Amino acid sequence: xxxxxxxxxxxxxxxxxxxxxxxxxxxxxxxxxxxxxxxxxxxxxxxxxxxxxxxxxxxxxxxxxxxxxxxxxxxxxxxxxxxxxxxxxxxxxxxxxxxxxxxxxxxxxxxxxxx
Amino acid sequence: xxxxxxxxxxxxxxxxxxxxxxxxxxxxxxxxxxxxxxxxxxxxxxxxxxxxxxxxxxxxxxxxxxxxxxxxxxxxxxxxxxxxxxxxxxxxxxxxxxxxxxxxxxxxxxxxxxx
Numbered sequence: 001x002x003x004x005x006x007x008x009x010x011x012x013x014x015x016x017x018x019x020x021x022x023x024x025x026x027x028x029x030x031x032x033x034x035x036x037x038x039x040x041x042x043x044x045x046x047x048x049x050x051x052x053x054x055x056x057x058x059x060x061x062x063x064x065x066x067x068x069x070x071x072x073x074x075x076x077x078x079x080x081x082x083x084x085x086x087x088x089x090x091x092x093x094x095x096x097x098x099x100x101x102x103x104x105x106x107x108x109x110x111x112x113x114x115x
Numbered sequence: 116x117x118x119x120x121x122x123x124x125x126x127x128x129x130x131x132x133x134x135x136x137x138x139x140x141x142x143x144x145x146x147x148x149x150x151x152x153x154x155x156x157x158x159x160x161x162x163x164x165x166x167x168x169x170x171x172x173x174x175x176x177x178x179x180x181x182x183x184x185x186x187x188x189x190x191x192x193x194x195x196x197x198x199x200x201x202x203x204x205x206x207x208x209x210x211x212x213x214x215x216x217x218x219x220x221x222x223x224x225x226x227x228x229x230x
Contacts, residue, residue, distance in 0.1 A: 004157075033217065042118060042203050042220030043158070056217065091157050097216070101146070101165045102207070104218060106157035 002026060004094050004107035012113045013082055020078045021110045025094030032075050033093040033104060034067055036060065043091050049075060050097065082114045121204055121221025129229050134191040136202060136224040143184035144206030148218065149176075152201045161202075162189070194228055201225050 005024045013019050025032050031050050035043035046065070047057045051072040061067075064082075069075040079086055089111050093104040121138045128134060138147070146165055150158035162173050164180035164187060171178055177190045187204055201223045208215035 006157075031216070035218075040222070042121075042205075042222050043218070044118075044220070045217035048216060058217075093218075101163070102216070103148070103160065103163050104207075105160060106150070109155075109157045111155070 004092055004105055006090075006092050006107040006110050008110055009108060010111050010113075012115065014115050015082060015084060017082055018078065018080045019082060019112065020076055021090055021092075021112075023075045023077070023092030023094075023107060025073070025075070025092070026096075026105060029094035029096050029105075030072070031095045031097045031102070031104075032069055033095070034075070034077050035091040035093065035106075037089040037091055037109070038087075046077075079112075082112075084114050087112055087114045119204055119206060119219060119221040121224055123224055124222065125225040125227070127227045127229065128194060130194060130196060132194055134194055134198070134226060135188060136204075137186060137188040138204030138206075138221045139186045140206055140219075141185070143208075144219075145184065145209045146207040147178070147180050147187040148205045148207070149178050149187070149189045150203045150205060152203060152223075154200075158203055191226075194226075196228055196230060199226055199228050 007022045033048040034046040037043040049069040064080045067077045089109045091109045092107045095102045095104045119138045149161045152158045162178040169180040175192045204221040205218040
């Protein structure tokens with residue numbers, strides 16, 4: 001399967017702990033996006049990368065959140081000192097932005113529960 | 116954060132019926148996308164629209180990009196049980212415009228089908 005993959009699929013942690021999620025985009029896709037989705041809502045943008053460069057960050061991305069894409073392939077999203085309000089589905093999407101059009105394809109998500 | 120206005124929020128229909136849902140925005144988008152999401156999974160792309168006025172079909176699904184660029188609709192004909200899920204519209208201002216690459220999502224339409 002050559003789709004977007006995310007790991008882990010589920011994570012339960014205690015408040016105050018750090019967590020890290022990984023996203024592997026579709027091969028050759030140069031853009032990688034992170035979104036957050038809470039229950040009953042549509043996904044909300046967090047940040048995105050073009051190759052290794054992080055080009056935009058949402059105001060939703062507090063100082064406790066950091067994302068990296070060191071070699072322009074996979075990406076990690078780390079949340080430090082987790083809070084109960086961080087409980088959500090974290091979605092990764094990738095796209096090829098060299099064509100005239102861009103379409104974002106999503107991974108299965110990582111569901112985070114902070115106790 | 117900014118979200119599109121998607122309606123209806125939920126639909127309860129009989130198998131075989133046609134379905135129609137729409138999405139409106141106060142600002143223009145240059146790309147409209149429709150996704151379907153099953154519980155615990157990431158959104159799966161159904162249809163992508165790149166030009167105002169464009170009408171595109173994918174099997175029993177048909178979607179249109181409104182002429183004003185502020186709205187889009189999705190129709191499903193002859194619904195079947197596997198159509199059950201949450202449908203999201205998403206708009207993108209422009210993949211070449213700095214700061215405009217992120218997708219803005221509606222709140223979803225939950226489709227339930229009675230066999």
